Amino acid sequence: MSGNSRLPAQEQCPALSAVAVCKRYKNTLRPALDDFSLEVRQGEFFGLLGPNGAGKTTAIAILTGLMPPDSGTVRLMGMGYREKHHQIKQILGLVPQDIGLYDKLTARENLTFFGKLYGIKGKRLTEKIQRNLEFVSLTENAARPVATFSFGMKRRLNLAAGLLNDPQVLVLDEPCVGIDAQSRHLIHEQLRDLNRRGTTILYTTHYMEEAQELCGRLCIMDNGRPVAQGSPVALLRNSGMSTLEELFLHLTGKELRDV
Amino acid sequence: MLKIMAATTKELLLLLRDRAGLLVLFLMPAILVVVITLVQENVMELTGQKKTRVVLLDLDQGDLGQSLEKQLEKGNLLIEQWDGKKNEADIRAAVKAGDYQIGIILPRDASAHFKQETARLFRQNKEEMTGQTAGPTFVQVFFDPLIMAGLRSGINAQLQMALTTIAMQAKLTILDRRLKEAMSGLPVPQEFMPLPGLNLPELLEQPLLSLKEIHGPRQAAGGAPYNPVQQNVPAWALFGMFFTAIPIAGAIIQERNSGIWTRLRALPVSPLVLFGGKATAYMGVCLCQFLLIALIGAYLFPCIGLPAFTISAQLPAVLLTVLLASLAACSYGIFLGMACNSYEQASTVGATSVVTAAAIGGIMVPVYAMPHAMQRLSIISPLNWGLSAFQDLLLRGNSLPAILDDLGRLLLFFALTALFAWKLAGTRHSRF
Known part of the structure; x- marks a missing residue:
């Protein structure tokens, strides 16, 4: 994969920033996000962790412009969603937790459709699709309907669809949930590769070891606000805990979170 | 795009x-x-928007049945003769079952009774009428129970009109003959006779007032009706x-x-x-x-x-x-x-x-x-x-x-x- 063209003027600004963001859903007692602030630097592999109901989903939806905040500001590569909605979407990649693919279409047809919606066409699109299929090791299965894929293959194709625009910022919501070790390993390797080549990655996961392995910095959130931020090493050192899981349970409690 | x-x-x-x-x-x-x-x-069929099937059981087998059939065929009715060997109960059952929308029965000797009654109206000797039972010839009609009330009433009117026309023609024929007989006995030259050389029934059948239905542009242009x-x-x-x-x-x-x-x-x-x-x-x-x-x-x-x-x-x-x-x-x-x-x-x-x-x-x-x-x-x-x-x-x-x-x-x-x-x-x- 070749890196996308970067904008020199935006190099110094954070890739993603949220300042004092609040969001409250109708008919709920407490806000989903309460004075939530976060900064993801360009080129970072950033992890967002939190128990069920902590506000991760709402945070991701607001950070990717799918939902407006009640108050506060969100910027991506220095651009606000209200003013630069279209430009932001051109440089943002999103890999949703639920498989965002048409089961009855083949892998190639899915990528063709989403690629065209990015405005890519002709030979450039064909090349990008071929490259992305190779990236997730699905070239030989490109002509098969997605319905016939294993869950791991679907997850890999889900990732490939999120990379069609060579995003500067890639947001992944639990991309490895429920898949086999081989697919997970492949996805981890390819994400590391993408990050090495300059793509900023915001990654949510429930797996602490995964976060520790992949992320340069983490944010643990609970009750709609960050409760700890920093590199995994720094977080463990400052807290005196021996594992990230221990720290997570210490910060968010051991009671079950049935949402 | x-x-x-x-x-x-x-x-x-x-x-x-x-x-x-x-x-x-x-x-x-x-x-x-x-x-x-x-x-x-x-x-x-039940609302009369297409030809209504009528079955006719002619037990009389005389002129009256033919005249009635001729009159009814001018309308939107499709007349079928019922096999005379079958009885009234059969024709009633067929209509009740919906095989036909209307059934008509001409009783035995209907033509003879009709002629006799028509002639009796024009007898000059009133004494001859004394003691005789005068009365119309009854034609029986019955309908499919599912037939719409509007169509039933329309067909009743059509039937009544056909019977009235047949009766009127019969009366005019006898009246014409009687008039000619009466006039021929008078010492009046032919040219002074009223309506010389004309057939009275034919004359009185000439329409003077008639309905003309105006069709919409589609039918006027030769298109299919509804x-x-x-x-x-x-x-x-x-x-x-x-x-x-x-x-x-x-x-x-x-x-x-x-x-x-x-x-x-x-x-x-x-x-x-x-x-x-x-x-x-x-x-x-x-x-x-x-x-x-x-x-x-x-x-x-x-x-x-x-x-x-x-x-x-x-x-x-x-x-x-x-x-x-x-x-x-x-x-x-x-x-x-x-x-x-x-x-x-x-x-x-x-x-x-x-x-x-x-x-x-x-x-x-x-x-x-x-x-x-x-x-x-x-x-x-x-x-x-x-x-x-x-x-x-x-x-x-x-x-x-x-x-x-x-x-x-x-x-x-x-x-x-x-x-x-x-x-x-x-x-x-x-x-x-």
């Missing part, structure tokens, strides 16, 4: 891969139009077209309940473009539905004894109506898909609303046959706007200007449902 084409291609691919769903979309209106039209053919085919083909095509709203809604809900909607919303593309692609693909389906049903009407119906469907004129206006009705149906489906939260909800609301709109819109029962309140209510049904435009074009022979109000309503319905769907698209957040 590239994005709309991409969305259209994707929808068409999905449709082609769902052959069972596609089959239902085409098979359902095709079956309905055939079945309902066949059913309505029978209704038309028949259930011209009503049902566009009506059930419209019903099928609006039923596509349910699969459209289902497809949108499936997208919303998976990660697809989240992905689509993160792409640099407006929901209107996605809706446009979906609408374009399903409008193609609607056009094919109309074409299929029109072809069934034109080519299959004559093979099963129904009149053929014809679009003799106004083809561009008919196509415009099909196009706008398709647009309205598709945008309603998109609105349903955005407004409902599950396929069960969308299919229930969709089916109920389309069937209700079809019922009040005159698809199942013509609007003029509904109670007054329902007739007024029919104006809110998009299917009524489409059907009304088709009726104006295909039955009344009107041209485009006459249907602009209905087309305007369909366009407004499309715009409003598309606007609501677009607004909802901005507020609907799928599971992340």
Whole structure:
């Protein structure tokens, strides 16, 4: 994969920033996000962790412009969603937790459709699709309907669809949930590769070891606000805990979170 | 344009891969139009919109039966002679079973009794009449119990008129003969006789006042008169077209309940473009539905004894109506898909609303046959706007200007449902 063209003027600004963001859903007692602030630097592999109901989903939806905040500001590569909605979407990649693919279409047809919606066409699109299929090791299965894929293959194709625009910022919501070790390993390797080549990655996961392995910095959130931020090493050192899981349970409690 | 084409291609691919769903979309209106039209053919028999079958049991076998048959055939009746060997009970049973709409029995010696009674009226010697029982000759008639009251009353009047005419002709014939006999006995030269050389019955049968029915432009232009085919083909095509709203809604809900909607919303593309692609693909389906049903009407119906469907004129206006009705149906489906939260909800609301709109819109029962309140209510049904435009074009022979109000309503319905769907698209957040 070749890196996308970067904008020199935006190099110094954070890739993603949220300042004092609040969001409250109708008919709920407490806000989903309460004075939530976060900064993801360009080129970072950033992890967002939190128990069920902590506000991760709402945070991701607001950070990717799918939902407006009640108050506060969100910027991506220095651009606000209200003013630069279209430009932001051109440089943002999103890999949703639920498989965002048409089961009855083949892998190639899915990528063709989403690629065209990015405005890519002709030979450039064909090349990008071929490259992305190779990236997730699905070239030989490109002509098969997605319905016939294993869950791991679907997850890999889900990732490939999120990379069609060579995003500067890639947001992944639990991309490895429920898949086999081989697919997970492949996805981890390819994400590391993408990050090495300059793509900023915001990654949510429930797996602490995964976060520790992949992320340069983490944010643990609970009750709609960050409760700890920093590199995994720094977080463990400052807290005196021996594992990230221990720290997570210490910060968010051991009671079950049935949402 | 590239994005709309991409969305259209994707929808068409999905449709082609769902052959069972596609089959239902085409098979359902095709079956309905055939079945309902066949059913309505029978209704038309019962309402007199086509020749009414009359069975005549002539136990008399005299002149009266022939005269009656001759008179009735002038009307919209198809007379069939009943086998004389069968008895009255058989003919009554046949009519009661609906094999014929009307049964007529001429009793034995009816002709002789009729002649005798007619002659008796003109006897000069009043004394001869003393002690004799005078009375009409009774012709029995009975009806299929299902026959509509209006048709029953019309046929009764037609029968009465035929009998009155036969009686009048018989009276005039005798009167003419008597007058000639009386005048010939007088010493008056032929040229001074009243109405010399003329036959009185023929003279009095000359019509002086007559009804002239003025036909609409279609019939005047030689087009087919009203028949259930011209009503049902566009009506059930419209019903099928609006039923596509349910699969459209289902497809949108499936997208919303998976990660697809989240992905689509993160792409640099407006929901209107996605809706446009979906609408374009399903409008193609609607056009094919109309074409299929029109072809069934034109080519299959004559093979099963129904009149053929014809679009003799106004083809561009008919196509415009099909196009706008398709647009309205598709945008309603998109609105349903955005407004409902599950396929069960969308299919229930969709089916109920389309069937209700079809019922009040005159698809199942013509609007003029509904109670007054329902007739007024029919104006809110998009299917009524489409059907009304088709009726104006295909039955009344009107041209485009006459249907602009209905087309305007369909366009407004499309715009409003598309606007609501677009607004909802901005507020609907799928599971992340």
